[in-house]
Amino acid sequence: MAENRKYEIDPVTGSPIHPYSWDGIGELETPPPRWWVLTYAVCFLFAVGWWVAYPAWPYIAGYTKGVLGFSTRADVAEQIAAAKAAQAPMNDKLAALDYAAIAADPELMHFATAGGKALFGENCAQCHGSGAAGNVGYPNLLDDDWVWGGDYATLQTTIEHGVRSTVDADSRQSQMPAFGKDAMLTREQVDDVGAYVLTLSGTAPADAAAADRGKAVFADNCVACHGDTGAGLRELGGPNLTDGIWLYSGDPKAVAAQIWNPRHGVMPAWAGRLDPLAIKKLVLYVHDLGGGE
Ligand code: HEC
Numbered sequence: 558m559a560e561n562r563k564y565e566i567d568p569v570t571g572s573p574i575h576p577y578s579w580d581g582i583g584e585l586e587t588p589p590p591r592w593w594v595l596t597y598a599v600c601f602l603f604a605v606g607w608w609v610a611y612p613a614w615p616y617i618a619g620y621t622k623g624v625l626g627f628s629t630r631a632d633v634a635e636q637i638a639a640a641k642a643a644q645a646p647m648n649d650k651l652a653a654l655d656y657a658a659i660a661a662d663p664e665l666m667h668f669a670t671a672g673g674k675a676l677f678g679e680n681c682a683q684c685h686g687s688g689a690a691g692n693v694g695y696p697n698l699l700d701d702d703w704v705w706g707g708d709y710a711t712l713q714t715t716i717e718h719g720v721r722s723t724v725d726a727d728s729r730q731s732q733m734p735a736f737g738k739d740a741m742l743t744r745e746q747v748d749d750v751g752a753y754v755l756t757l758s759g760t761a762p763a764d765a766a767a768a769d770r771g772k773a774v775f776a777d778n779c780v781a782c783h784g785d786t787g788a789g790l791r792e793l794g795g796p797n798l799t800d801g802i803w804l805y806s807g808d809p810k811a812v813a814a815q816i817w818n819p820r821h822g823v824m825p826a827w828a829g830r831l832d833p834l835a836i837k838k839l840v841l842y843v844h845d846l847g848g849g850e
Pocket residue numbers: 677680681682683684685694695696698702703704705706707712715716720794821822823824825827839843
């Protein structure tokens with residue numbers, strides 16, 4: 558119960574005591590200190606000044622811009638323009654020189670591969686992996702095993718026009734036939750030639766007789782694209798089957814599945830999406846990863 562009291566002055570603090578007390582506990586009516594009130598007022602005025610000067614209050618279709626015209630966006634645009642201007646001499650040099658001349662200039666090469674690395678992260682890493690080590694169906698670009706080739710000009714063509722791109726008329730094309738699905742070979746023949754293919758990279762076949770039978774099937778159906786020895790034919794994009802490096806998988810079931818109904822991996826064409834200088838940086842970057850020819 559609240560009990561009525563008059564304002565009394567607390568002898569210790571000199572502050573008035575609130576006329577009510579709760580459960581016998583009184584409350585002092587100490588006013589806030591002057592320094593605190595002043596700080597509060599200064600902060601309030603500062604905030605009002607800020608609202609007027611700088612972008613502050615949002616409304617439905619925008620925000621108050623502030624009389625100083627400050628914008629972080631304009632700041633960033635300015636910084637980007639400055640960075641571009643700083644890079645311009647290097648970029649001009651890159652555009653003018655051919656690959657061999659760039660490769661001979663360590664400073665230029667460093668600039669190009671740094672740019673290529675950033676471009677690779679943005680455009681290529683989702684398929685080839687951020688370190689370019691590839692994935693099932695997406696070739697490793699770090700090694701020296703190339704489906705199409707690893708010299709500058711070949712890399713440039715692959716990147717510009719892609720592989721089996723449906724939007725680029727100059728895209729690399731090569732379609733391994735669906736030997737099983739389209740009934741060009743029987744199930745037994747597919748399994749036989751699969752067993753033979755595995756021996757090419759040194760895997761002992763589970764069924765040696767099957768691998769023996771597969772040899773003839775290979776000679777009749779596969780050498781046109783994979784070469785007489787199975788070492789691949791780059792003009793036709795037929796991968797090397799003798800090196801134990803697989804675009805898909807060296808698992809016997811996966812090999813048989815590829816022969817039965819091959820996947821036709823698509824590498825997008827980049828000519829329309831990236832400018833020639835960006836493609837040049839990518840070529841230099843990929844070439845420099847270790848497998849360049
Ligand atoms: C949508 C997935 C995808 C993206 C994105 C992609 N690639 Fe590819 N890339 C592939 C596939 C699939 C192949 C294999 C094509 C084949 O079967 O021959 C390939 C092949 C390549 C090859 C040929 C390798 C060889 O052995 O000859 C190069 C070089 C290459 N890509 C570079 C790049 C670069 C550089 C980028 C980024 C600008 C990129 N790729 C982006 C899917 C992709």
